[in-house]
Amino acid sequence: MSLLVVGSVAYDGIETPFGKTDRILGGSATYISLASSYFTDKINLVGVVGKDFADEDINLFKSKNVDLEGLQVDDSGNTFFWKGKYHHDLNMRDTLDTQLNVFERFDPVIPDAYKDARFVALGNIEPSLQEKVLHQVNKPDLVVMDTMNFWIEGTPDALKKTLKGVDLLVINDSEARELANEPNLIIAANKVRDMGPDSLIIKKGEHGALLFTGDEIFSAPAYPVIDIFDPTGAGDTFMGGLLGWLAYTNDLAPENMRRAVIMGSVMASFCVEKFGPERLKNLTEEAIYSRYKEFRRLSVIPDID
Amino acid sequence: MSLLVVGSVAYDGIETPFGKTDRILGGSATYISLASSYFTDKINLVGVVGKDFADEDINLFKSKNVDLEGLQVDDSGNTFFWKGKYHHDLNMRDTLDTQLNVFERFDPVIPDAYKDARFVALGNIEPSLQEKVLHQVNKPDLVVMDTMNFWIEGTPDALKKTLKGVDLLVINDSEARELANEPNLIIAANKVRDMGPDSLIIKKGEHGALLFTGDEIFSAPAYPVIDIFDPTGAGDTFMGGLLGWLAYTNDLAPENMRRAVIMGSVMASFCVEKFGPERLKNLTEEAIYSRYKEFRRLSVIPDID
Numbered sequence: 001m002s003l004l005v006v007g008s009v010a011y012d013g014i015e016t017p018f019g020k021t022d023r024i025l026g027g028s029a030t031y032i033s034l035a036s037s038y039f040t041d042k043i044n045l046v047g048v049v050g051k052d053f054a055d056e057d058i059n060l061f062k063s064k065n066v067d068l069e070g071l072q073v074d075d076s077g078n079t080f081f082w083k084g085k086y087h088h089d090l091n092m093r094d095t096l097d098t099q100l101n102v103f104e105r106f107d108p109v110i111p112d113a114y115k116d117a118r119f120v121a122l123g124n125i126e127p128s129l130q131e132k133v134l135h136q137v138n139k140p141d142l143v144v145m146d147t148m149n150f151w152i153e154g155t156p157d158a159l160k161k162t163l164k165g166v167d168l169l170v171i172n173d174s175e176a177r178e179l180a181n182e183p184n185l186i187i188a189a190n191k192v193r194d195m196g197p198d199s200l201i202i203k204k205g206e207h208g209a210l211l212f213t214g215d216e217i218f219s220a221p222a223y224p225v226i227d228i229f230d231p232t233g234a235g236d237t238f239m240g241g242l243l244g245w246l247a248y249t250n251d252l253a254p255e256n257m258r259r260a261v262i263m264g265s266v267m268a269s270f271c272v273e274k275f276g277p278e279r280l281k282n283l284t285e286e287a288i289y290s291r292y293k294e295f296r297r298l299s300v301i302p303d304i305d
Numbered sequence: 306m307s308l309l310v311v312g313s314v315a316y317d318g319i320e321t322p323f324g325k326t327d328r329i330l331g332g333s334a335t336y337i338s339l340a341s342s343y344f345t346d347k348i349n350l351v352g353v354v355g356k357d358f359a360d361e362d363i364n365l366f367k368s369k370n371v372d373l374e375g376l377q378v379d380d381s382g383n384t385f386f387w388k389g390k391y392h393h394d395l396n397m398r399d400t401l402d403t404q405l406n407v408f409e410r411f412d413p414v415i416p417d418a419y420k421d422a423r424f425v426a427l428g429n430i431e432p433s434l435q436e437k438v439l440h441q442v443n444k445p446d447l448v449v450m451d452t453m454n455f456w457i458e459g460t461p462d463a464l465k466k467t468l469k470g471v472d473l474l475v476i477n478d479s480e481a482r483e484l485a486n487e488p489n490l491i492i493a494a495n496k497v498r499d500m501g502p503d504s505l506i507i508k509k510g511e512h513g514a515l516l517f518t519g520d521e522i523f524s525a526p527a528y529p530v531i532d533i534f535d536p537t538g539a540g541d542t543f544m545g546g547l548l549g550w551l552a553y554t555n556d557l558a559p560e561n562m563r564r565a566v567i568m569g570s571v572m573a574s575f576c577v578e579k580f581g582p583e584r585l586k587n588l589t590e591e592a593i594y595s596r597y598k599e600f601r602r603l604s605v606i607p608d609i610d
Contacts, residue, residue, distance in 0.1 A: 089488040183394040185511060186529045206490060207512035208524065219513065219603045221524030224491045255607050262606050292609060298524045301567050301601045302560050304594070 001141070002042040003247045004114050005032045006133050007123020007236070008103060009047040009071065012276060013083035016090065016230045024276035025057050027080065028123030028146065031233040034280040035240025035267040036121075037064035038288060039248040044114040046070035046133070050078040050102040060281065069111045074102035090231050091205060110136040119247045121239060122166070124148050127159040134165045142252060144168045144243055145197075146235065152179050163196035168213075170201045170239050185210070186217075201242075201261060203235060211261045213254050220261045221299045223269035223291070230275045234268040237280065241267030266291045306446070307347040308552040309419050310337045311438050312428020312541070313408060314352040314376065317581060318388035321395065321535045329581035330362050332385065333428030333451065336538040339585040340545025340572040341426075342369035343593060344553040349419040351375035351438070355383040355407040365586065374416045379407035395536050396510060415441040424552045426544060427471070429453050432464040439470045447557060449473045449548055450502075451540065457484050468501035473518075475506045475544050490515070491522075506547075506566060508540055516566045518559050525566045526604045528574035528596070535580045539573040542585065546572030571596045 007029030013022050029047045036043055043066045053073065061068055080103035083096040108129055115138050122130040122145040130145060145166040151159050152175060159179075163169065169192065173185060179195075180188035185202065189212045193200050199213040204222070211218040242264035249256055266288055270279045312334030318327050334352045341348055348371045358378065366373055385408035388401040413434055420443050427435040427450040435450060450471045456464050457480060464484075468474065474497065478490060484500075485493035490507060494517045498505050504518040509527070516523040547569035554561055571593055575584045 184531065184533065186531045204512060207509060210529075217529050217603060218605075219526030219529075220606070221513075221526075221604070224515075224522050224524075226489065226491045228489065258605070259607055259609060289609070296606045296608065298522060299526070299604045299606055300523075300563070301525070301604055302564055303601065304564060304597060 001118040001247045001250045003119045004044045004117035005029050005121045006046040006108050009049050010080040015085040018229050021275050028236040031236035032121050032240035033066045034277050035237040036244030039244030041065035046108050048072040048102050048106045051075045052078045077102045108133050121243050127162040131162040142167050146170050166197045168199040169197040172203045176202050213257050218258045228272045231272050234271050237271040238264035238268040262295050306423040306552045306555045308424045309349045309422035310334050310426045311351040311413050314354050315385040320390040323534050326580050333541040336541035337426050337545035338371045340542040341549030344549030346370035351413050353377040353407050353411045356380045357383045382407045413438050426548050432467040436467040447472050451475050471502045473504040474502040477508045481507045518562050523563045533577045536577050539576050542576040543569035543573040567600050
């Protein structure tokens with residue numbers, strides 16, 4: 001099924017304890033599109049880039065069958081640029097530079113050809129822009145949204161308004177606690193679901209993820225990554241793997257939602273192995289399915305007599 | 306199989322956001338013994354209490370078939386007393402009072418009748434005392450040990466010496482990182498296992514636990530507890546459920562170790578529902594096995610075709 005991805009397309013400067021890159025392709029829509037491209041080839045990207053956007057990056061999207069009719073090229077400035085440095089403990093990072101550039105004027109216009117997308121991924125952008133997307137599409141089967149503390153604190157009203165049109169919210173644990181103003185994660189999850197989203201995924205980084213859907217909770221393990229190289233984009237990649245799997249299978253039953261969470265985790269576990277989206281450029285189906293099976297082995301609880 | 310439990314027996318004063326108790330039975334050996342008593346009735350407790358230790362608490366142990374030949378009663382003072390207050394976020398607490406009392410002079414003497422115990426639980430006490438226990442027992446099948454940051458920082462040499470005689474170390478994630486001086490939990494686990502313990506369990510509180518045994522890693526989910534009332538003793542209760550299950554089944558294969566981790570998690574999830582060890586006083590086999598099955602449902606990853 002067709003998948004509409006709306007979010008940022010950017011260049012990132014990244015420093016981790018293991019290396020440094022001055023400029024690498026980034027942005028939420030980039031990671032979501034690349035990760036989902038391993039499962040479905042009907043990906044429609046809506047975003048904006050500037051006059052400096054490289055042909056090789058355009059070609060990367062095209063090579064993954066990502067449709068770029070919705071990618072605006074704004075020649076009045078450069079592409080969104082973010083620069084950050086990770087600490088020794090990779091869970092923390094400092095932002096060193098943020099140049100919004102053409103992204104500051106981003107107005108998501110959905111091409112007619114995209115409006116019937118069955119699956120919609122709203123990457124982490126301003127909530128009012130996310131809502132603008134929802135006004136342009138024709139009753140998708142599933143709207144999945146990401147957000148962050150910046151919007152929870154800065155534009156809570158717009159965020160809560162947008163949440164009403166969202167089917168599945170994907171946020172991390174600190175965001176869930178802040179959004180619900182509640183330290184207990186399970187209670188926080190219930191409160192967030194009362195705000196609109198039928199289902200909720202709480203990402204817990206190295207501790208895996210929790211899926212709340214229907215009456216059940218699914219606890220997904222994290223992959224025990226020894227060689228984590230660069231965490232940039234892991235969350236967006238998770239969302240991409242998740243949505244790619246759902247669009248491919250077109251099955252929103254709780255059991256398949258579990259598979260989707262693991263597929264998101266699988267793709268994120270690959271993503272962190274190299275800088276930026278490098279690792280997402282040439283994965284194989286075999287590697288993906290093999291890691292899925294590793295996740296299964298990791299969490300098997302044997303029955304008792 | 307017989308289980309030897311060595312640790313503290315104490316009275317605790319506890320304040321949580323949900324209530325307060327001035328004095329309730331506590332201590333690592335208490336929680337370990339009570340939790341394991343649901344699986345095996347050959348529990349031998351070694352600890353020390355003071356002249357204030359109540360008959361009703363003696364009777365509680367006896368009612369759970371905990372042998373008290375090794376429980377020293379030191380009339381020269383009172384029982385170890387700890388008082389603490391939990392924050393709104395129950396992951397943090399302040400110690401308000403610590404009176405070591407007779408525990409300050411605790412010298413674990415293992416009665417002859419206990420020396421052939423097949424399973425040994427070394428609760429969180431001074432590492433040199435834990436080692437003293439190991440010198441008195443006759444080649445147990447499994448020595449399980451707990452420790453804490455206080456000993457990792459205060460007596461690292463004694464701790465590392467004791468670790469050489471330990472088969473399974475049970476610590477939390479911050480302790481594992483500190484002991485290995487390594488932020489990546491998976492690498493930290495490998496470093497800790499190089500210090501002696503064949504197997505390692507890293508408890509992650511609300512995020513579950515990781516078991517490292519042989520060549521495999523098991524990721525155990527946490528039970529989604531909404532009504533967490535008092536976290537005191539949860540870690541010791543985990544160890545008790547784990548060891549009780551292992552002593553009952555007498556099976557140290559990796560598959561059964563997974564069951565033991567879940568049984569520990571089951572018992573800990575009950576423990577936090579009430580003050581101190583209250584909830585451990587009258588559980589039923591049905592409630593325990595039913596919650597085990599809930600843990601299984603929580604973490605099932607469906608196969609893909």
